[in-house]
Every structure is written in C-alpha cells, then in structure tokens.
Amino acid sequence: MEPQHIVSIEEHHSRKVVGSIEAGEGSSGAGQHPPATAMEEKIEMLKRAGTQPGAVEGAKIQKVIFLLRDHKSFVKYFEPRVVSLGPMHHGNPKYHLGEMYKHKLAYEFVKQFGCNDGNTLDDDINYLHGKIKKEIKQLRGCFEEEVTKNYDDEALAWMLFVDGCAILQYIFCAAKNKFEELNIKNDSVAFAQQDLFLLENQVPYRLLKLLMRYSGKEEQLRNSIESFIQNVNYQQTEQQKQGERDPIHLLDLLRTRLLGPPPCPKAKPSSSRCPFTHQEDQDWQTYRNVQELKAAGIHLKRNKNNSYLRNISFTRRFGFDFYSGYLCLPPITVDDSTAPKFMNLIAYEMCLDFENDFGVSSYISFLDSLIDEANDVKYLRKARVLHNFLGSDQEVAELFNAIGTDLVPNAEAYKDVKIQIQAYYESKWLTWMAQFRQDHFSNPWTIIAFLGVLLVLALTSVQAWFAVFPAKK
Incomplete structure (x- = not known):
C-alpha cells in the first residue's frame, strides 16, 4: 500500500462544519417563556461567570492568550513554520508540503508499528483509527471548545489519527536518526522540531498514549519520546516516575523536564503586603547585571x-x-x-x-x-x-x-x-576586597610585582635592623 492511499482517505474524511441552529427557529406556542429583558440577560451572564470553575491542574489546548497576540514577533514565535498539528492551523494552504510529510510519516508508523498479526495495512489503519473514534469525546474535551467547534467527530478523529501517528514516527526517527531513510531533508526536520513545541500546535498526550498502547510497541515508543525530549533540552533528564501525573501535551512534558522536580511547599508569610510594591522588601535587588x-x-x-x-x-x-x-x-x-x-x-x-x-x-x-x-x-x-x-x-x-x-x-x-x-x-x-583583588591581582604580572615589592620591603627591613643593631663580632 502506498502513502498516497492515506491522502485519499484524508480527502474522503474532509473537514465538516457543524451547522448552527438559526435564531428564532421553531414556532412559538403555549408554554414558552417570555423573552428576557436586557437587564435579566446581564444578571444571568454574571451568574454564569460566578459559577465557572477556577484554574485546574491540566489546561485545555487553546490559543495563545490575548496579552501576547499583539507581540511584534507573534508570527515568528507562535505560528508553525512547516507543519500544522491539531485543529487550529489545519487546512492552511501554506502548510501543504508539511501535510505531505505528515501523511508519509503516518503511513510509515502504521507499517512499522501496526499490530500486523496477519492483518493487512488497511486493517491496521482501521483498527488504530477505530480506537481513536471510540475516545473522541474524551479527546475533544482536551481542547478548548472554540478550537474544535468546526469539526464533527469523524473529521476530528481522522485528523488526530494522522497527526498522532506522524508525531510518534517523527520522534522515533529523530531518536534513532532515521530521516535519511525517508528522504526527509535536515532543514525540514529542524523546523518541524520547533513546530512540535508551539502552544497552538499541540495534540493531547492522551492521544499519543492511546496510539502507543495499541501499537504493541509501547515501551520502545515511550523510550524514544524521553530520548527526544532530552536532546531538545540539551540536558540529562529523568524518565517519568510512577505516580507522576501524565503530561497534557508535548509542550507540557518539555516544561516538566526543563524545570525538574517542584520545590517543597513553604509556609506562606503572614504579611499581606501587595506583591507589586517593593516597600520594606528584603529581597529588593540593586545590582543590574x-x-x-x-x-x-x-x-x-x-x-x-x-x-x-x-x-x-x-x-x-x-x-x-x-x-x-x-x-x-x-x-x-x-x-x-x-x-x-x-x-x-x-x-x-x-x-x-x-x-x-x-x-x-x-x-x-x-x-x-x-x-x-x-x-x-x-x-x-x-x-x-x-x-x-x-x-x-x-x-x-x-x-x-x-x-x-x-x-x-x-x-x-x-x-x-x-x-x-x-x-x-x-x-x-x-x-x-573584591576591588583590591581586581586591581592588584587580576593578572600574573601584578602578582609578581606585588611579591617583588614585599621582597624589597623585607630586605629593607632586615638592612635597617642590622644598621640599628649591628651584629657583634
């Protein structure tokens, strides 16, 4: 089976826009509530805001916050360069070449890590895709509602299947240095690595775990992820410990590995001083660089x-x-x-x-x-x-x-x-003391000169001693 077959499936499962119900649809009849006044709507809006849950441990996949969207380098820092992952930038024509690479990687993943027990490649694709379809409700819940509202379950499931397979195959090839076998150039590899860690380019880590589990080679794929993250960090990292929470996505995993174990919680100070002032602040710094x-x-x-x-x-x-x-x-x-x-x-x-x-x-x-x-x-x-x-x-x-x-x-x-x-x-x-050392002992010549001065002073002192107290014959 050729990679082009997956492209045709993608075309078959094209994106679908969920139709919205037009306002005022349906006949007005008995039992309907009278329309709310403008003030009642405002009060209801405040009530809904008050019942919203607070911050939770795991954030949903969402767009970059509005405070950063007017950053002068927003496109350079936050938008993909070669490949879109997930629903936010999906379908953008500028990532057409990236889509081709993505399908190629997805095809290689199914071929290499599919169940294979006498099954055809088509059977493996249907098997893995079916597993994602069964959990599409939970996977959709990993995204902010606005992000996936234009995709029905079928379109979203196929998109996540292709993206998840492509990500795992990319990481495996990066960890094992196998991109040459796929004829993927180094510049595309480098830019794609940056795209993997963009906030708006994330897919749920739950999706990757699902694909790893049903691929039959979970440990091998998990080890490749740890090796890949370690290479991205340029540092030694520890693998996930038992009992540690699962990451939300790859960016969350990168953050955890960069920061290391969280510090032990300390008792909060009794002072209620405003954190944005520096009055009587013992850690107010006066050094600049x-x-x-x-x-x-x-x-x-x-x-x-x-x-x-x-x-x-x-x-x-x-x-x-x-x-x-x-x-x-x-x-x-x-x-x-x-x-x-x-x-x-x-x-x-x-x-x-x-x-x-x-x-x-x-x-x-x-x-x-x-x-x-x-x-x-x-x-x-x-x-x-x-x-x-x-x-x-x-x-x-x-x-x-x-x-x-x-x-x-x-x-x-x-x-x-x-x-x-x-x-x-x-x-x-x-x-x-530091200034004295800097002025007089900053290089070997000043040290030699200082020792020479000490020697001259010592000899002069000895000479003066014998001049005052001559030695007896």
Whole structure:
C-alpha cells in the first residue's frame, strides 16, 4: 500500500462544519417563556461567570492568550513554520508540503508499528483509527471548545489519527536518526522540531498514549519520546516516575523536564503586603547585571549536579562569609529555537486554566536580571554556563532582554538566592576586597610585582635592623 492511499482517505474524511441552529427557529406556542429583558440577560451572564470553575491542574489546548497576540514577533514565535498539528492551523494552504510529510510519516508508523498479526495495512489503519473514534469525546474535551467547534467527530478523529501517528514516527526517527531513510531533508526536520513545541500546535498526550498502547510497541515508543525530549533540552533528564501525573501535551512534558522536580511547599508569610510594591522588601535587588556582581566579587559557576532550571544557588568559598561568593547556574544552550521554545512555554504558563508556579517565566526573568549587554553574555560563556550557537554575544543579550519583557515571575522563585546575593552585594568590606583583588591581582604580572615589592620591603627591613643593631663580632 502506498502513502498516497492515506491522502485519499484524508480527502474522503474532509473537514465538516457543524451547522448552527438559526435564531428564532421553531414556532412559538403555549408554554414558552417570555423573552428576557436586557437587564435579566446581564444578571444571568454574571451568574454564569460566578459559577465557572477556577484554574485546574491540566489546561485545555487553546490559543495563545490575548496579552501576547499583539507581540511584534507573534508570527515568528507562535505560528508553525512547516507543519500544522491539531485543529487550529489545519487546512492552511501554506502548510501543504508539511501535510505531505505528515501523511508519509503516518503511513510509515502504521507499517512499522501496526499490530500486523496477519492483518493487512488497511486493517491496521482501521483498527488504530477505530480506537481513536471510540475516545473522541474524551479527546475533544482536551481542547478548548472554540478550537474544535468546526469539526464533527469523524473529521476530528481522522485528523488526530494522522497527526498522532506522524508525531510518534517523527520522534522515533529523530531518536534513532532515521530521516535519511525517508528522504526527509535536515532543514525540514529542524523546523518541524520547533513546530512540535508551539502552544497552538499541540495534540493531547492522551492521544499519543492511546496510539502507543495499541501499537504493541509501547515501551520502545515511550523510550524514544524521553530520548527526544532530552536532546531538545540539551540536558540529562529523568524518565517519568510512577505516580507522576501524565503530561497534557508535548509542550507540557518539555516544561516538566526543563524545570525538574517542584520545590517543597513553604509556609506562606503572614504579611499581606501587595506583591507589586517593593516597600520594606528584603529581597529588593540593586545590582543590574553580571558585570556588577563580578565587580563585587561574585563569581559565576556552572552547576554540575543537574541542569534543571530550578537549580540555582549561591554559595561562599569554604562556607565562610568573608570569602568570595559563587552564583551557581544551570547550563543553557542558545540557538535559533531558544526564543520560540521559551516564548511558548511562557504562553502556556499564562493560560488562565493552568495552575502553575510560573517556573519558566521566573527563570527567564532571573536570567534577564543578569544580562544587560554583550559583556554579561561573555562572562556567562567563560563560566561555561551559556553556550552561544546564535551568533554574537550582543544578539543573545537582545534576545533575553526581549523575551524577558513584561513577565510577572513567581515572587518566591529563587528568593533565598536573591537575598544572599543582595546581602553580599551590599557588604562594603567584601566589595572593597573584591576591588583590591581586581586591581592588584587580576593578572600574573601584578602578582609578581606585588611579591617583588614585599621582597624589597623585607630586605629593607632586615638592612635597617642590622644598621640599628649591628651584629657583634
């Protein structure tokens, strides 16, 4: 069976618009309620708003929040480049080539991971598609209602079947480096990887679990997902632990793996001070960037224990207060995918129905507080905290200044670290010592000169001693 056969099925199950009932349809008869007044409608609207449920743990798949939709780089950061996944951008002619690749990957998935027990390829397609149709109500519930309202169950089930199979096959090929066998070019592979982690390009992880379960090779596919996420992160990650909640979608899984385990909850302070003011705030920071920290004697250090974004700490050498301070940061790799990846993670955290601790927003805000200009990036590179594959250091500085704008981080995130840095920064003695070391011991020649001066002073002192107290014969 050729890949084109799947395309024909797609054409057969074309998108259907659910017809709406026209206002005023039906005859007016006895027993009907009189039309509500304008005031009654307004009151009813307030009642409905009051009974809406609050934020829940798992957000529905939805559009980027309106606060970010007027971003000057919205198209660059939030819209797919080569392939649309899910219903939001489905049918857009600009993704025609991506649709061809998608069907090719879906065909390869069914051929490689279908049940195969004496079945034909058609039987495997019908089997997997049928499993999705049986759970289409639950899968539809994973999306915000507005997103899927133009698709009936049949059209939505087929769309999710093709997209889910294509995603799993793409991830498997990426983990096993098998794209050359499918004649898919590297540039298409790279752009498609960015598209996988766009908020408006997500499909339910429940769909992927369903396909993995009925493919008969669930463990192999699950391992490929973990390997793929690890490569996207440029870091070592731990696989999902037993009892840990399932991700909502791939973007949610990426966020979990980037941040690492959530911190232990702390008792909330009794103060009711407004979080948007800084009056009597002990963690009010006066330093502006890495250069000022360096001038105060604070050194940057790459965190070697793990690379989770939450793992930021401040230590003193040998544990003594009068020694230099070290700000330990997780390593981060910056390339062309960095801005879209973090912007979509920030947009996900801003979803109104997603209860979270704004971990990514807080990390970007903290990093933005350290980076003002190219020299700050230079020091981060020298400390091996930041790997720059983007271009010049100035480009990296501008990138974090851009994506760090208008963020509202979690006030408790890195609070202890900020307090320790500020206390060190405000210490006049430590600052003076750091400045002395910088002025007199910044290179080997100044050290040699200082030792030479000490030697001359010592010899002069010895000479003066013997001049006053000559040695007896």
